[in-house]
Amino acid sequence: MTVLGDVGSRNTDTPVQGVVIRFAGDSGDGMQLTGTNFTQATALYGHDLATFPDFPAEIRAPAGATFGVSAYQIYFGSDDVTTAGDELDVLVVMNPAALVTNLQDLVEGGLIIADSGAFTAKNLTKAGYEANPLEDESLDGYRVIDIDVTKQVLEAVKPFGLSKKNSIRCKNMWTLGLIMWLFDRDRTETINGLNRKFAAKPAMAEANIAAINAGHAYGETAELPAGVEVYKIPKADLPAGVYRNVNGTEALAWGLLAGGQLADLDILFASYPITPATALLHALSNHKEFDVMTFQAEDEIAAVCAAIGASFAGTLGVTSSSGPGISLKGEAISLCSAVELPLVVVNTQRGGPSTGLPTKTEQSDLNQALFGRHADASMPVIAAATPADCFDIAIEAVRLATKYMTPVIVLSDGYLANASEPWNLPDFHQYEPFPVNYHADAEGFTPAKRDPLTLARVWAKPGTAGLEHRIGGIERDSETGDICYEPANHQKMTDIRKAKIDGIAGDIPAQQVILGNPGGKLALVGWGSTFGPIHGAVRRASEQGRDVSHIHVRYMWPLPANLGELLASYERVLIPEMNTGQFVNLVRSQYLIDAKGLNKVSGRPFKISEIEQAIESELERCP
Amino acid sequence: MFGLKADWSLDVHERYFTMDDYAGAEPRWCTGCGDLGILTAVHRVCRDAQVEPENTVAVSGIGCSSRLPHYMKTYGFHGLHGRALPVACGIKSRRPDLDIWVATGDGDCFSIGGGHWIHSLRYNMDLTLLIFDNGIYGLTKKQTSPTTPQGFHTNTHVTGALLPPLNPLTVTLGVSNVSFVAQTVDWNAPLLYEIINAAHQHKGTSFVRIVQRCPMYMEQLNQEMQDDPSRMLLLTHDKGVQVDDAVVRMFENHQEHDPSDMAAARAIAQDDSLIPLGVLYHDPDAQRYDELTNVGLNMPMQERVQGLNAALDKFAI
Numbered sequence: 007m008t009v010l011g012d013v014g015s016r017n018t019d020t021p022v023q024g025v026v027i028r029f030a031g032d033s034g035d036g037m038q039l040t041g042t043n044f045t046q047a048t049a050l051y052g053h054d055l056a057t058f059p060d061f062p063a064e065i066r067a068p069a070g071a072t073f074g075v076s077a078y079q080i081y082f083g084s085d086d087v088t089t090a091g092d093e094l095d096v097l098v099v100m101n102p103a104a105l106v107t108n109l110q111d112l113v114e115g116g117l118i119i120a121d122s123g124a125f126t127a128k129n130l131t132k133a134g135y136e137a138n139p140l141e142d143e144s145l146d147g148y149r150v151i152d153i154d155v156t157k158q159v160l161e162a163v164k165p166f167g168l169s170k171k172n173s174i175r176c177k178n179m180w181t182l183g184l185i186m187w188l189f190d191r192d193r194t195e196t197i198n199g200l201n202r203k204f205a206a207k208p209a210m211a212e213a214n215i216a217a218i219n220a221g222h223a224y225g226e227t228a229e230l231p232a233g234v235e236v237y238k239i240p241k242a243d244l245p246a247g248v249y250r251n252v253n254g255t256e257a258l259a260w261g262l263l264a265g266g267q268l269a270d271l272d273i274l275f276a277s278y279p280i281t282p283a284t285a286l287l288h289a290l291s292n293h294k295e296f297d298v299m300t301f302q303a304e305d306e307i308a309a310v311c312a313a314i315g316a317s318f319a320g321t322l323g324v325t326s327s328s329g330p331g332i333s334l335k336g337e338a339i340s341l342c343s344a345v346e347l348p349l350v351v352v353n354t355q356r357g358g359p360s361t362g363l364p365t366k367t368e369q370s371d372l373n374q375a376l377f378g379r380h381a382d383a384s385m386p387v388i389a390a391a392t393p394a395d396c397f398d399i400a401i402e403a404v405r406l407a408t409k410y411m412t413p414v415i416v417l418s419d420g421y422l423a424n425a426s427e428p429w430n431l432p433d434f435h436q437y438e439p440f441p442v443n444y445h446a447d448a449e450g451f452t453p454a455k456r457d458p459l460t461l462a463r464v465w466a467k468p469g470t471a472g473l474e475h476r477i478g479g480i481e482r483d484s485e486t487g488d489i490c491y492e493p494a495n496h497q498k499m500t501d502i503r504k505a506k507i508d509g510i511a512g513d514i515p516a517q518q519v520i521l522g523n524p525g526g527k528l529a530l531v532g533w534g535s536t537f538g539p540i541h542g543a544v545r546r547a548s549e550q551g552r553d554v555s556h557i558h559v560r561y562m563w564p565l566p567a568n569l570g571e572l573l574a575s576y577e578r579v580l581i582p583e584m585n586t587g588q589f590v591n592l593v594r595s596q597y598l599i600d601a602k603g604l605n606k607v608s609g610r611p612f613k614i615s616e617i618e619q620a621i622e623s624e625l626e627r628c629p
Numbered sequence: 630m631f632g633l634k635a636d637w638s639l640d641v642h643e644r645y646f647t648m649d650d651y652a653g654a655e656p657r658w659c660t661g662c663g664d665l666g667i668l669t670a671v672h673r674v675c676r677d678a679q680v681e682p683e684n685t686v687a688v689s690g691i692g693c694s695s696r697l698p699h700y701m702k703t704y705g706f707h708g709l710h711g712r713a714l715p716v717a718c719g720i721k722s723r724r725p726d727l728d729i730w731v732a733t734g735d736g737d738c739f740s741i742g743g744g745h746w747i748h749s750l751r752y753n754m755d756l757t758l759l760i761f762d763n764g765i766y767g768l769t770k771k772q773t774s775p776t777t778p779q780g781f782h783t784n785t786h787v788t789g790a791l792l793p794p795l796n797p798l799t800v801t802l803g804v805s806n807v808s809f810v811a812q813t814v815d816w817n818a819p820l821l822y823e824i825i826n827a828a829h830q831h832k833g834t835s836f837v838r839i840v841q842r843c844p845m846y847m848e849q850l851n852q853e854m855q856d857d858p859s860r861m862l863l864l865t866h867d868k869g870v871q872v873d874d875a876v877v878r879m880f881e882n883h884q885e886h887d888p889s890d891m892a893a894a895r896a897i898a899q900d901d902s903l904i905p906l907g908v909l910y911h912d913p914d915a916q917r918y919d920e921l922t923n924v925g926l927n928m929p930m931q932e933r934v935q936g937l938n939a940a941l942d943k944f945a946i
Binding site: 250272274276293294295296297299301303304305307308309311312313314315316317318319320321323337338341345431468469470471472473474475476477478479480488489 | 653654681682683684686687688689691698699701702703704705706707708709712714715716717718719720721722723724726727744745747748922923925926927928932933935936937940941
């Protein structure tokens with residue numbers, strides 16, 4: 007095997023600001039676990055980071071198959087990290103299938119760490135290799151460390167008397183140990199975690215710890231190829247504070263809990279399993295300390311209906327799904343708009359239509375959120391930009407739902423749900439409580455009474471004497487709330503429902519320009535999880551003197567009151583989104599602005615470089 | 630003196646509710662509709678239980694039956710076709726203090742709401758579930774329902790319903806953790822009252838199928854049933870409902886049936902030669918999901934803080 011020195015873009019003599027690593031292996035190789043442990047250690051080290059777990063829909067595809075490759079990517083460094091990185095500096099592959107499916111993303115001269123023990127004739131054939139790439143010249147443009155990890159692991163865990171199968175399962179920890187050596191990570195927390203995880207099986211804990219330590223020791227002592235040495239990357243200059251590493255799902259769960267506290271409401275979180283939304287149900291399933299109750303309903307429709315029932319009962323109903331499940335909930339969401347009860351609906355979007363790409367990301371449910379229900383049933387739609395932003399967006403959803411007595415749709419996506427970043431725990435005292443005021447006065451009460459300012463219907467909680475009332479899906483009299491089929495009343499009620507939601511535009515912050523000037527040549531307008539790549543690209547372009555700004559919309563409906571005017575102040579508007587052009591259509595129809603779309607639907611997030619190129623070609627078109 | 634006990638005291642309610650206190654808007658059901666008798670029975674049961682109207686919630690789906698909440702002066706939610714049960718489950722989960730009625734029909738419960746029917750029975754939350762089964766879609770005008778008799782002419786099966794009807798009793802009795810299954814007819818007021826009352830007193834989901842008249846679309850069929858009590862089988866037992874001898878004498882077929890005997894209940898339900906009336910099955914000890922999920926709420930502050938810190942300090946491994 008030929009190993010080359012410093013031929014690539016990475017020269018260890020120059021200080022490295024950031025590194026992108028991808029761990030790839032069989033679904034059963036524990037790559038997600040390796041990645042999350044490395045991420046924790048990296049966060050503790052003090053690097054800024056972003057991660058991108060990318061795994062197949064199958065739980066355990068046949069070993070060695072290309073379609074069963076599970077990967078976990080992390081970009082960490084001293085920079086302000088905005089994405090998990092375009093190209094890989096280090097690729098860790100546990101078998102030939104992982105190599106063949108990921109090599110194209112490795113930079114020229116990048117480092118490959120391969121478990122040569124898994125490069126068997128059978129696995130090579132499954133991956134479509136005619137010859138072993140570790141033994142021919144095909145990897146000459148890269149630096150390669152090939153180690154028979156299986157052999158090393160079996161040796162390391164021999165004293166603990168595990169079965170061969172369980173011994174081999176420690177491979178991921180051995181690899182983790184080596185990578186931790188390479189990047190100077192502290193193993194303490196991972197070791198503590200293993201002791202906790204295997205508290206009932208001390209032999210497993212000891213074996214896994216021995217594997218990590220052996221991998222680490224291998225790095226220290228073995229003769230590694232030239233140019234492979236411990237990377238020293240300066241710590242990131244993050245603001246002081248208490249940090250936790252969160253993915254969007256966890257932050258969203260915390261946000262819902264926090265929203266419940268601020269509104270002084272108990273929550274019923276009713277949901278049904280669907281990838282990638284289910285993790286939110288997992289995250290909330292064990293939080294009785296916040297009086298949150300979860301209900302795994304028999305189907306999507308039951309879940310949303312139970313949530314609406316909980317809201318009718320005077321608590322807060324929350325439901326969650328991905329696009330196909332949201333379709334099933336559609337009828338009930340419109341009902342909730344009709345009966346005017348609070349409801350939070352979280353859509354963790356995935357590639358579609360139908361089952362589509364359930365473990366991959368997309369932003370193609372915006373139209374569904376805005377328009378995808380029967381009748382005129384307008385409701386607020388808000389979208390989280392980053393994993394940590396999911397926290398604030400969830401709180402905002404609770405505020406809008408309870409203040410305006412309306413369903414609120416929260417858009418997340420598969421990328422946000424699984425990607426993690428350091429989250430500076432906010433000072434919760436800075437959040438203004440918005441306690442719910444239930445209607446209490448029986449004098450002149452009707453369920454159709456409204457707040458004259460917000461137009462929100464009153465919330466009269468069962469158990470309150472004198473406020474007994476009936477509500478339902480049949481059109482309600484605007485004065486009494488009783489069933490009413492009168493033409494003029496339906497016109498009036500439809501107008502009121504629309505005015506109520508439109509009015510929210512006056513209760514949300516004006517649209518800010520995140521980077522760049524208000525007005526100029528080119529605005530890149532994003533929403534949702536495209537934040538990272540757009541921000542990274544606009545920052546690089548600005549540093550090169552380009553007149554380009556980044557605007558990121560979180561309030562998808564109603565839109566911020568100043569957005570139209572702001573966008574009109576740019577010569578060109580480019581809207582990157584992971585769909586065929588849904589937000590760009592909204593912007594065009596709302597503001598009659600000639601906005602252009604940059605669209606990608608591959609199931610993977612944008613690369614910074616893709617957006618940079620689009621910026622260049624847009625600027626070329628500027629007069 | 631005069632036989633009055635020294636410790637005699639009158640149990641005076643602070644508030645006493647009459648049937649009017651439960652009666653909402655004037656019903657808009659057809660003259661002769663079985664729904665009217667069911668509504669009256671519900672008002673009576675509420676009055677006799679003296680449940681505060683403000684702590685009572687009537688939940689329904691869509692259809693003739695599902696107008697019931699509007700005719701109650703309690704809290705009420707008239708939701709989606711087939712979805713009364715999940716709404717009721719949502720309410721009950723967070724508000725176990727409320728007394729919840731669910732009104733649904735044969736199309737609403739057995740057809741579009743079929744999934745919820747099965748699963749709600751298993752959850753066994755404390756709900757009184759009344760199925761107004763007239764064997765036809767009424768509000769949408771005479772379409773075949775799951776319980777329409779085979780051969781009966783409808784607008785969707787103009788030459789007669791093709792298949793034998795679904796048997797709601799065998800399906801219900803086949804669900805694990807089911808806790809209360811009864812059947813009655815709308816036109817026997819004393820029996821209707823006793824069965825709804827027993828259902829209301831049961832803690833758990835009490836399933837009551839009410840074989841019910843539709844004077845618009847099923848008149849002849851209902852009349853035949855009404856005129857021929859020999860088609861009925863009255864179930865009697867100490868553990869079932871107790872009705873006057875006069876009511877018992879109206880039925881020529883009686884059977885002593887212990888409602889704790891599931892095998893016997895299933896046998897009775899399976900035999901479609903007679904329409905069983907009474908309590909088929911009753912298990913007061915079946916587990917209730919609403920009780921189980923409420924365990925552990927309202928922790929003391931110290932435990933809450935501990936939980937918060939533990940969750941935040943969790944390291945993903």
